[in-house]
Amino acid sequence: MKAFVYERYGPPEALRMAEVDKPSPDAGEVLVRVLAASVNAADWHVLRGRPLFSRATLGLLRPKHKVLGGDVAGQVEATGSDVARFQPGDEVYANLLDHGFGGFADYVSVPADAMAPKPANLSFEEAAAVPMAAVTALQGLRHHGELRPAQRVLINGATGGVGSFAVQLAKASGAEVTGVTSTRNLDLVRSLGADHVVDYTTTDFADGGRRYDLILDTVGNRSVRDLKRALAEGGKAAVTGFTSMRRLLGVSLRGGKDVAQVQAHVTTAELELLSELIEAGKVRPRIDRRYPFAEIPAAIAYLEQGHARAKVVIEVARG
Numbered sequence: 001m002k003a004f005v006y007e008r009y010g011p012p013e014a015l016r017m018a019e020v021d022k023p024s025p026d027a028g029e030v031l032v033r034v035l036a037a038s039v040n041a042a043d044w045h046v047l048r049g050r051p052l053f054s055r056a057t058l059g060l061l062r063p064k065h066k067v068l069g070g071d072v073a074g075q076v077e078a079t080g081s082d083v084a085r086f087q088p089g090d091e092v093y094a095n096l097l098d099h100g101f102g103g104f105a106d107y108v109s110v111p112a113d114a115m116a117p118k119p120a121n122l123s124f125e126e127a128a129a130v131p132m133a134a135v136t137a138l139q140g141l142r143h144h145g146e147l148r149p150a151q152r153v154l155i156n157g158a159t160g161g162v163g164s165f166a167v168q169l170a171k172a173s174g175a176e177v178t179g180v181t182s183t184r185n186l187d188l189v190r191s192l193g194a195d196h197v198v199d200y201t202t203t204d205f206a207d208g209g210r211r212y213d214l215i216l217d218t219v220g221n222r223s224v225r226d227l228k229r230a231l232a233e234g235g236k237a238a239v240t241g242f243t244s245m246r247r248l249l250g251v252s253l254r255g256g257k258d259v260a261q262v263q264a265h266v267t268t269a270e271l272e273l274l275s276e277l278i279e280a281g282k283v284r285p286r287i288d289r290r291y292p293f294a295e296i297p298a299a300i301a302y303l304e305q306g307h308a309r310a311k312v313v314i315e316v317a318r319g
């Protein structure tokens, strides 16, 4: 089968298309024929082996996992002996971040507990846009407890992969949502359902004016002090991204109980919950760009610039 592989850490050009062995599923796994994928920040972080400390798990000198790709949607080809929930032909979506990646390929073996039936009202490309970003948004918003109606929620980075889901999920919970983005994206944030918008090129959401019960910072460009200044009494902030080691360490060392770094983990239960919201019309993935399989390096390079408008997906030819 064909796959994009890399043997050394580097830029997207380090990826090359190659013929590799088709995987065979272990007892608890499902072999999925990949019909669409999406790219995430994790793909370029892992491709570059950045931050450097991540190489302790990714492989010190060379990458342990040769094939990237966390988010996939496709059709079940075969199942392992312990898997009863899925049958060949089922349409599914999955995330492989906790399972060694492998989605930028014709086939991938996925643990059955990291996948779910594809939402019926989404195409394969739309479904592939969901797992990593939407579960991160969901777990970030719920990290400090359940969202309550009328809570004032601010999403920093409201037009990114994670942010575009977070705005919709917070709205679906009845929150009053403020989205932070740049001038060109203000209408996009409104169209996602935000009640208020903040243009970060002209306005600082952390100037102490308006305060929020919950902040989801998907960008990770603000100090703990800034985030605390923007929080109402008893408010909490969850941070999913980071723009420098200083920011990452700041949250880890000085966040306390109120400001926490969130690491998302995709499970079947989370995907099933998202499927319900999607099929009920409360959440819908937004696609910025679509790239053919052969242009996966270009898709990653585009995302790495940090200004994608929602999700970037990969179309895999069906032949």
Ligand SMILES: NC(=O)c1ccc[n+]([C@@H]2O[C@H](COP(=O)([O-])OP(=O)(O)OC[C@H]3O[C@@H](n4cnc5c(N)ncnc54)[C@H](OP(=O)(O)O)[C@@H]3O)[C@@H](O)[C@H]2O)c1
Pocket (backbone or CB within 6 Å): 040, 041, 042, 132, 133, 136, 156, 157, 158, 159, 160, 161, 162, 163, 180, 181, 182, 183, 185, 200, 218, 219, 220, 221, 240, 241, 242, 262, 263, 264, 265, 303, 306, 307, 308, 309, 310
């Ligand atoms: N912890 C986890 O488990 C986990 C999981 C997924 C992602 N992440 C992390 O979360 C972060 C976000 O991921 P993503 O997929 O949403 O990334 P993304 O799609 O690349 O985010 C791009 C968006 O960020 C916005 N942005 C850039 N600079 C901004 C600023 N100064 N203020 C507000 N918005 C700004 C851009 O809007 P403009 O074009 O308007 O600037 C763009 O829409 C990444 O750092 C990623 O590594 C973590």
